[in-house]
Amino acid sequence: MSLLSYLRSPSLSFIQTLLSLLLSLVSLSSSHWFAGRQKVPKPLCSPTRRLRCTPVPGMADSSSQFSWETGDDRFIFPTFHAGLWTTCEENIYTDAWEEKCRSFMALTPASEKGILWLCVGMELLYIVLLSVSSVLLLLQLSLSLWCPQQQRWGHLLNAFAAVCTVLGGLVGMVAHMMYMQVFQVTISHGPEDFKPHSYGYSWAFFVAWLAFTCCMSSGVSTLNIYTKTFLMPGREHKSVFYPCKNFTFPPQCPLVSPLSPYVSPPLPPSPPTCPAPLSPALSLLQPPAAFLLSPASSDEDFSPL
Known part of the structure; x- marks a missing residue:
């Protein structure tokens, strides 16, 4: 349970959001989303380029005046790497390793x-939303640390x-997916001097998707915290609304109210008293009770005149 409570803590969500923001800034500012090699003919030899070049007639230090190289020997494979903002290529006109960069927008x-x-606008919106989320989580941590009674604002x-x-x-x-599509179209229909022979994903691409993973993990964890602490209260919160242990409908609660233990409930109503039984109904053929006399006095009262 301690591990689960740590995974649901607001501090871990803040760390994940801040890490996602930093990784996103690093990946977007880098030009190493894609890396590969180009296939270009060997440049002509010059005072700055004397190795792996095509000899030029008239140069004093040229070993040969004609190149007998065929096939792939006539080409060199300089490296390149591209990002959202710039594309850098190896400079093939100098022997020393050097790069020349240009805007990726110019190649598109x-x-x-x-x-x-x-795509650029959505990436900037992505950074802004992560920054806002980091500030809100920081405010929540500050409220829980300095004002614990203001838990509702924290939620x-x-x-x-x-x-x-x-x-x-x-x-x-x-x-990210839109930029991948734009890069594919650029290498297919872009300028002729930017035709990669082979390419693949570089480290900034994986850093960007790692930042996305941390971002979604932080979002799910933050929603889980809000749901567990506010929308789905525990048993101690439910006992206020349902004081009965075994709830039935209609509720059958104890006579003593848990909210007011010093006030006795009203006494239950006394059971109704049964009324006296009614006399049986008289029949039309039965004489009244006043005329039913004893046999001893029947001869005296009803003697013939």
Whole structure:
């Protein structure tokens, strides 16, 4: 139970949200979402490029005036890496390792620029929602630490933070998938000098999805905390509304009220008294009781005149 209570604690949700925000900032600011190699012909030899180059007639230090290389020997495979903002490629015109970077927006075809701008806007909204959620969770922790009696405001902050976290995670997931689609179209219909020979996902791509996982985990944990502590109270809260242990409808509660132990309940009403039994109904053929005389006096009263 201690582990479950720790997993449902607001401090863990705040740590997860803050970690998701930091990982998202790192991944979005990086240009290592995709990495790979290009296949380009060897550049001409020059004073800055003397290795793995095509000899140029007239150069004093050229070992040969003609290149006999065929097949893949005539090409070099410089590395590149691309992100949401920039694309960097290895400079093939110098022997020393050097990179030249350019904007990814300049490589995107005109038909995909609108989708790319929408992707950038959704990524920024993702960062804003995570920041708002982190601030709300921090306020909740501050209230629980300094003002424990204001638990209702803490629950409301918890609910708003959960909504912002889950909504931000969904927006970030859609933005990541949109960028993947734009990159696929760019390498297919982009400029000729950006045609990757082979490519794959780099570390920033996995960091972005790790941030999304932490974000959704924090959102679910925050919703669970709000549900457990506010929407679904425990037995101690239910006892106020249902004081009977075995509840039936209509409730059969004890005579002594638990809310007012010093006030005795009214006495139960006395059972009704049974009325006297009614005399049986008289028949029309039966004479009245006044005319039913004893046989001793019948001769005296009714003697013939």
